[in-house]
Amino acid sequence: MVSSEKIDTTEQKILEAAKNVFIRKGMYGARMQEIADEAGINKALLHYYFRSKNKLFEAIFQEIFQEFVPKAFSILKAQIPFEEKIRQFVANYIDVVAENPFMPIFIINEINQNPERLAHLTNVMSAIKVEVASDLNRKFETGEYRKVDPVQLFSSVISMTLFPFLAKPIIQGAFEYSDEEFKVFLQERKQLIPDIILNYLKI
Amino acid sequence: MVSSEKIDTTEQKILEAAKNVFIRKGMYGARMQEIADEAGINKALLHYYFRSKNKLFEAIFQEIFQEFVPKAFSILKAQIPFEEKIRQFVANYIDVVAENPFMPIFIINEINQNPERLAHLTNVMSAIKVEVASDLNRKFETGEYRKVDPVQLFSSVISMTLFPFLAKPIIQGAFEYSDEEFKVFLQERKQLIPDIILNYLKI
DNA sequence: GTCTATATTGTGATAGAC
DNA sequence: GTCTATCACAATATAGAC
Secondary structure (H helix, E strand, O other): OOOOOOOOOHHHHHHHHHHHHHHHHHHHHOOHHHHHHHHOOOHHHHHHHOOOHHHHHHHHHHHHHHHHHHHHHHHHHOOOOHHHHHHHHHHHHHHHHHHOOOHHHHHHHHHHHOHHHHHHHHHHHHHHHHHHHHHHHHHHHOOOEOOOOHHHHHHHHHHHHHHHHHOHHHHHHHHOOOHHHHHHHHHHHHHHHHHHHHHHHEO | OOOOOOOOOHHHHHHHHHHHHHHHHHHHHOOHHHHHHHHOOOHHHHHHHOOOHHHHHHHHHHHHHHHHHHHHHHHHHOOOOHHHHHHHHHHHHHHHHHHOOOHHHHHHHHHHHOHHHHHHHHHHHHHHHHHHHHHHHHHHHOOOEOOOOHHHHHHHHHHHHHHHHHOHHHHHHHHOOOHHHHHHHHHHHHHHHHHHHHHHHEO
16 A cells, blocks of 8 residues: 555645546546546646646646556567467456546547647657567568568557447447446457457468 | 539538538537638628537538448448458448548547437448348358357457547657558558458458 | 635627628 | 627636635
8 A cells, every 4th residue: 555655635636636537528628627626626726736727738648648558558568479468468458448448539639639749659659669570570580470560460459459449339339238248348359359460460 | 513513502611611620629629710710701600500509510410420421331231242342341441531531530539428429320330230240140151251249340340440540640650650651551451451350250 | 725706718609780 | 691799608717815
């Protein structure tokens, strides 16, 4: 219990509340009043700690990137067999996002509206590209895998993993899945996505 | 030139402008002033033709669904071999969305914010599920394909096809793709996605 | 630091002349 | 039908007491 030391300082309460509201509603949809309510304070205090809504938002966005992105991508750097890496990455990614289901649409929206925010991400991503590329190249040289563009492959894995979260209401609505059935649907993908990808790579 | 008859009526100009602005900014982010500017008129006229912002938005949303969704999904009903169907679907979908790149994120956002809007979509989607399911079942019974959940499969195809549009700035930023390189990236997926999927299905 | 009260600005919507 | 001017309200931001 050492980790959550002093999470009850006002600034922390604001950051926590703002994170929830911004992720649910986005920069445009979020209201300072709602953030204040969720933090159990009033609007004036928000401006006392962070000069403006925009400043608060940028602080949140930074925090999310430093916390969420590494958590989702860390496994790719592990020293384990490539197939295991893919399986663990997908399974871990699904679990992490399942706990933060609004995160993907939030990140995609805010980056689409303001691509400069990407600055935080490029280093992480290009490191991943190098990592995946070298893994794939090793396997190609031993004749195990076919030659494949690492970016195309990585994009395909991410697509299949993340998209169902973005389209959750569409999938649930269109195929009449209950919340429980949708959870099962997600869990099944931990097996299916690596199967699809590895099946394509081999030979 | 018969098709574009009377596209210059004020109502048409409003609808066109509103479509552009709403798709770019979403219901929350869009401003009536911006729509008026883009239509070359003033705000008052917007309210004359459509009582409120919300009414205008719903009109746009309907129009988009009746135009865009069928255009993207029509091929799945064609009487052609399943493999050809997948290839054409992906290629067609990529082309259609490439011409309307903000459409997916718009639809996903608005449905996430108001799932009732899905009403327009469920019929189309469940028809597709039946179609894909019967195709897959035929192939399974002849021993050509493995047994597979049609929803999982369909979701995977859609994911790999649509997600790159949603993540365009991320992909471009992370992998330093120019606009031209990103176009090539998308075109390559017309081949890759069906290859991945069909490779998994066979045996 | 935290509050209440108020200023300021932005935005959807309406009134009324033409 | 189209415009200018204005209203009404919501939301961000600030002033000032405690």
